[in-house]
Amino acid sequence: MSFSPQYSPATDHTRLGDLFYDVVEPARFPQHILRYRNQRAAASVGLDTLTDEEWIEHFGRFSPLPGSLPHPLALRYHGHQFRQYNPDLGDGRGFLFAQLRDTNGRLLDLGTKGSGRTPWSRGGDGRLTLKGGVREILAASMLEALGVDTSRAFSLIETGEKLDRHDEPSPTRSAVLVRLGHSHIRIGTFQRLAAHAETAAIGSLITYVLETYYPELTVPEGDSGALVLFEAVCERVARTGAQWMAAGFVHGVLNTDNIAITGESFDYGPWRFLPRFEPGFTAAYFDHQGLYAYGRQPAALGWNLARLAECLLEFAPHTGLTEILSRFPARYEAELDAAWIRRLGVAPCDEHSDRALRQAVTLFMEESGIPFDALPFDWFGGGSSAERAAASPRAPIYQRSDFAPVRTLLETRTPAAGVTLAHPYFAGNTPCTMLIDTVETLWTQLAEHDDWGALEAKLAQIDEMAVALGNRSPAPSSP
Template sequence: MPPSAEYRASTLHQELGPDFYDIVQPARFPQHVLRYRNQRWAERVGLGSLADEEWLDHFGRFEPLPGSLQQPLALRYHGHQFRTYNPHLGDGRGFLFAQFHDGQDGRLLDLGTKGSGQTPWSRHADGRLTLKGGVREVLATEMLEALGVETSKTFSLVETGEELERGDEPSPTRSSVLVRLSHSHIRIGTFQRLLYLDDTANLRKLLDYTIRTYMPQAWRDEEAGRASAFLEEVCRRVARMGAQWMAAGFVHGVLNTDNINVTGESFDYGPWRFLPVYEPGFTAAYFDETGLYAFGRQPDTLLWNLFRLAECLLPLAEQSSLEQALGAFEPALHREFTGAVMRRLGLRSKGFEQDGALAKALWTFLHETKAPFEQTFFDWHGGRASAERAAASPSANFYAQTSFEPVRTALGTFDPAPGLRLDHPYFARPTPCTMLIDEVEALWAPIAAADDWSAFRSKLTEIRGMAEACGAECPVQA
């Protein structure tokens, strides 16, 4: 069945030329079992009419989509991994499979893969993805989207019938191939590679392509001016992403420069976690022994990464102007964090100063009391309109403490946001939808033991109900 009228294919990334990617062949898998299909986003991009077998042809066997890339492209990049520079990176188990435009707002979107086979950048790895890793990425992206975080979307997950050996989970383990939908796969590490190679011509080409394609408002006729304007725009977008993580209680886990894209969209989920309670030192990766990427250090880490991007632009602009552009990060972080907290609470803004005072009071309460993080946002969604509901919460004892009084006082001055849906069945339950690590393991256990996907599917339905009730899906960035 052909795509619908909303489908608008593109091959724009090819215009960068072969210095930026390698043409590769997808792996041939012995089996193709569709485990997850993102029908909401498929409809939005004009692919919702595909039958399941057609879906598997495109997203399991990787037959080209009409009018899009005819051969997959493994993208080239470098990056700092735990602050150690690695010039041997690149798409080692994935590739850019297709591009098309968002059917609602016209943005260019990428379909990228994970687990689709070896490439020149695999470095002796097998190029595969475990099924558990694919399931975890579905859960992360669905939960983050519902919490209002600008994130990649898991578009497809196909089980592929291979047995994989892994050192960090029981092996042999089942295999999968995942397709993610993202605004862009141009990373800070994409720029770093060109600086490392002293390739100013391609650095200039990448800068101009990225501005024209993703942020035309940053275009300036003079090269130094547009390099600085680009950096400032990336700072604002990355600050927005980090602020949304903090308000969602999310720990990405691996904030290397190759995992930060310049359009400010969260992606590539490995050892992620959500906070049980507010804890700045909470880490997601067992191998993050020093807590470099702990919850409370995420904003500083993102800024460190942005300094690495600024270094890449030094051949094109003066250091002073790039330093000035970096100054956009901190005020954007504070502004976006306050806005994200207000959206999570379902309240109408009263301006940055008053909104910020409420956010600070709430953060202090969560820090001092260790009240359950997600339960608190759930109980007080709607502010004073939810006071009776909060009084019946499992966390009611926390709200009776004197440390909550500044929050209660601040909440009393705000009105519910327009369109608040406290009558939704989601708010009749005593506890919120959460995605703590024990829950993730519990969702995986029946899949591993008996190929029982019912709990996984029920959880996705629950997440969609939360998103519908809270209206928290993130507005698209310009």
């Protein structure tokens, strides 16, 4: 096998013991057509030098990666789904395939979606539609480009099966996806142990998570580490939630089983990006009450964190957990300021000034109805883009009297370190977006014509934007 010198396999998750997972077998597929391989992500874990045949062997047939997990592991967890507790969850169409350390020594998971039935499939077929896989690629690529802490779509292989689905035209094409992420341990992992009164296992999990994912933190001698862990998770979740909001992203299913203990965003189903700043915008057609609408995402995250706190009560005082949780709103607001300052490409100032700018910009976006991505594109870098904004197709909007105070705040700000407005991306009139119409158009090209060119062009456009915004280095060339 053609592994690069950066290849560093791991098996850390097995240290937790079989209470946390079930050994499973991958599905056998009639075909293996490689549709997507993330060379940039692969380079970070030493897999970029694999041939396409080797790639398919590992990520289509799931032959174990040398030195990593000898068998796939379907992870066990419970969760609140739309605030209703479900004890019958777990990896129902995916598994933890391998663990690797990246070039910075950070432990990463290769997890699957659509890789077959497991003990937790609940009557499902364990498969993934090709459209679902393409949507995950688009969501993860766009979020990473916008600076969101996200898992990355790693591989997509079409599998030749025809699937029946009640919510889209059927039969439809099938695929198996692999994602690269910073842990698949989630709030629901703790909830399952608490539901089964596995107190000792919760203690072991606290220790494992701190040692594995938060090695920089110090736990007082003789302390369980529960408060240290809870504080850290609250910080990470607040940051990711704020990044979603600045990106105009609606996850759609903020259930406790979809909140990673590292705070990393993952598992993209009925996601949407906002056309305009609309707090009530909902992504999932089945979210009839708008529980996970754009403007309600911070509250949903706080609610989920409270469920984690409940699982830690045997290891930390109620008052300590409550105090940490009470700081979540203020922590989130501070992260939201920082996320919008980065989205606007301006240098941070003091807390008061940054918040004033964020609030002025978002209020204007909401009241004016301007496309969500337009103002951050036209005014990226602050005052240095005033001339660009004046030449934008949206220039008349910026001449409105209610924009005057926003203009004043923007024009006093300088570009953030590393911002280069000379990048070709900023020479255009239109920002790169990922609205539902774009997604459906891309899928139509694939479904009706098997034309992958439009998808590849869109991903190249996302790469260009990511580099322009300073959130990604140019992708390595294919082997």
